[in-house]
Amino acid sequence: MRCYIDRVTTNSDVVTDIKQLIPDAGMRRRMSRVIKMAVTTAVETLGGVENIAPLDAIITATGWGCLADSERFLRNVIVEREQLLNPTPFIQSTFNTVGGQIALLGHNHCYNVTYVNRSHSFEDALLDAMMRTTDGENRNILLGAFDEQTPSQHRIMERMGLYRCQNDGEGAVFAKVTAERTEQSIAQVTAIEFLTNSLTEEQCRERYTTDEKCAVLYNNYTKYGLYPTSSAQSFAQAVKMVCEGSTEVVIYNEYFGATPTLIKVQCIG
Amino acid sequence: MGIVVTGVGIVTALGVGLDKNLTSIKQGVSGISLSPQILGTSHTLPVGELPVTNEELHALAAIPASEHLSRTALLGILAVREALLDAGVDSSKRIGLVSSTSVGGMDLTEHFFEHFIADDSKGRLRDVRMHDCAASTEAIRRHCGINSYSTTISTACSSAANAVIMGAKLLKHNVVDCVVVGGSDALSAFTLNGFKSLMILDNEPCRPFDSSRAGLNLGEGAGYIVLQREEEAEEYYCHLAGYSNRNDAHHQTASSATGDGAYLAMSEALQMAGLAPSDVSYINAHGTGTGNNDASESAAFVRLFGDNIPLFSSTKAFTGHTLAAAGGVEAVLSVLAINRGILYPNLNFKSPIEEYGLQPLCHYKEGESVECVMTNSFGFGGNCSSLIFTR
Known part of the structure; x- marks a missing residue:
């Protein structure tokens, strides 16, 4: 198995204005921090929203998913005693939200999947991408991984003793993957x-x-x-x-x- | 290379195991109860709840209660064990797992969070250890003799269908010799309130494809099938002949009126199987009972099949919508449709949606000649997946 990489971007490499990367103001407003972080990294990797449509697979990976939205909705369920809940954090809490938002942004109807497998999420997504390029099923794939920290998650992991030997962290990484070598291959x-x-x-x-x-x-x-x-x-x-x-x-x-x-x-x- | 189905395992509100599920369906008995008994909620809403507590599920699975597994993991373990036993797979083979879930260990996290939000030094950590999706997969691995590659997929309500697709890929690329694929999701206050906030839960038992449909009923369960390469399987139920995952790219939660994603997924799956629309004997529809889904899916049926729409039904009025597990539960039912010639009735149907006039199957049939079954799973994020099983 083999695939080529055109470009890799991490969230700290994003330099383009978010208004260009996510032109739809409504979408931008509803997006939580992790969704913005991941989607901007994805679009920066592709060099613009117009390059979403030609993709033939969008494969994302996340261990924790959209934690802040999950937590916000769960907190509301408990505090508001299951009454009059705002659905937005629930809608955006699903693990495939980032993949779905990228497809929506570029009107892309291609294969779209999300791996949620702890420390192997990214590796599983890469394996899928490599199987698909090797099969000739897909030629231009957007592959990405993201996770966000929240104060609650931090506190829980601290109580579990997990930060004794290692620092906390979060981030997003996206790559443009191709089946064949292109002029852009790096x-x-x-x-x-x-x-x-x-x-x-x-x-x-x-x-x-x-x-x-x-x-x-x-x-x-x-x-x-x-x-x-x-x-x-x-x-x-x-x-x-x-x-x-x-x-x-x-x-x-x-x-x-x-x-x-x-x-x-x-x-x- | 052909991929075949060699085992099935299923747990739904209808019961634990294939026999209980098929018997209930044959007798026309739905698993939907008028309000949850086990799930802690103040809402009185119909749900497809398995009337077995977590303690009882631990006992059924012969796992000490002290392991404190999430309900999603417990349902998954019961179904995966049944599927592997059914397939009779030799443990010297590389047995993989592609599992899926949308809530993971949320049932336990809910207990934790009640205490944690009042005081962040409170809440038992063992109630939050299974929060992430992969925790249920790990528990299934450990308790079901999975000895090779495993992963977890979460694409909302199309998750398990995408697990089937990934499993087929793993066999083609010789990553595994045999792979258990499907999904598991327990009822949770999180999802019940989520769907309620979207105003797509029916206060009555759901009526898929009916003109009076008013929403879905949530369910819980697990459905898994065992896939192997045809040349290595001595006996099998049927072939997995085609599959497709396409995106509707219309809205984060709603389906397009023209059913774009559904149409693309069904067409591509048929194309992969080398079949024409007229070859489909029966469709196990996504058919949630929401106004939006059933209209969009009907539009896609008309686009693909024209005037010759195959026999179709939704089994969600029996099981409720089991979310990430739905594609697995319905894959099991689709496999049995071919193997035993069963056609499943669409409960609670009275009159067709005016715009499309489509009439689902309303009576149970057995011993029919069912050569090709299509099963659909659609989800939030525009995810639309279709699977094709053939004799």
Whole structure:
């Protein structure tokens, strides 16, 4: 399996005015913080809303989904004793809201799916994208991952003791994925594996790299904070490393004892 | 490469297991009760609730109550176990799981949050550990002998149909030898109030495709099927011949009047199966009973099938709308439609929607020749998915 990457953007790379990225004022107003963060990152990646329509798949990933809206609606249910509730936070609490809003923004009728699988959400979405490009089913895919922090989520994870060794975090990463190499291609993904056993950094290097110049990002997601799709930030980092001259970057992630995953990003040669 | 269905498992308000579900449907007995008994809510609204408490579900699944699993996980475990037992899969094979849910562990989170909002040092952490969608998948993995790749999908009410699509892909790419696909969703005050705030819940038992329909009834349940590559299966129920996931791109919650997403999904699924619209023997419709869905789905039927609309019905008046599980529950019923020649009645139907004049099946039939079944699942976010099963 193989796919090519045209562009990767993280939420901190977004420079375009939100009014250009999400031109519909009504949509913009209703969107929560995470939806705005994810949709602006997505549209920035594509270089404008007009580039949503030609996509033939929109694949998103999120571990927590739209937490703030879920929490707001749940709080209202309890506080208002199930009476006279505003439906907007409920509507926008669904996990596929970001994928749906991107489709709506570009009037795009293509394949649209959301993976919600903890620390593997992004990897599962990437696997789906690679299977689809390999099958020839899709040629131009928008792939993305996002998660947001909220004060409640932070407090709960703090009470669980999860921030003792690691910082908190949130973010969005989107990539434009193609089946064939294009003039815009900047990197290629040549492997995604779900491993049965843990590997040490040395074992990763021995088994998966071709020469000493290859880089290994070993559990490097930790640097982006403790949230389910932080590994997508490592992926963005690997693509940027390839753009800056690395020939090959192997990403190994093992998040809290979950099945380890391995992604290989290579230069397009 | 052909993909076949080798096992089925189902839990709905009609009961735990395939036999209970099929018997109720045959007898015309709906699982919709006039108000929830187990779900904590002040609303008196009809729901398809399984009359079994979480403690009883732990006991049924032979899991100690101390594991404190969410209701979504418990329903899922019962259905996945039934499906795997039915398929008789050899445990030396790579057995994968693609599960789906829309509420995850919300039933437990609701308890937690009541205490937490008053004082953020309160609320038992064990009530919030299963909040995320993947927690139910992990519990199913652990308790059902899943030994290979697993993932979780959430695309609102089309979730389980998309799990079926991902499962087929995993088999084609040899990621797994066998994969359990479907979804599970428990009733929760969160979803009941959510749909109520959208004013799409009927105060009476729902009437899909009827001119007097006034909304849906929420349900709960789990439905899973086991998929394998045809050449590796000794016996099977039927083929998964086609599938499609398309987007309506019309509105975050409402379907387009022209049924664009539904039309595209049904057409593409048929095209993939290499079939013509006239080859469809029966459609298990999404048919929620809301004014909007049933009109939009009818419009899509007319666009695709013209004057020759196949036999169709919605089974949601039996089970309620089981949200992310609906595509799994209805995949199980569709598989049995082919295998036993069953045609399911659309309960509570009296008169057709004037604009379309479509008449769903109203009587139970068995032993019919059912060669090709289409099943539809549509959801928030414009998600529209169609699956095609053939003999």
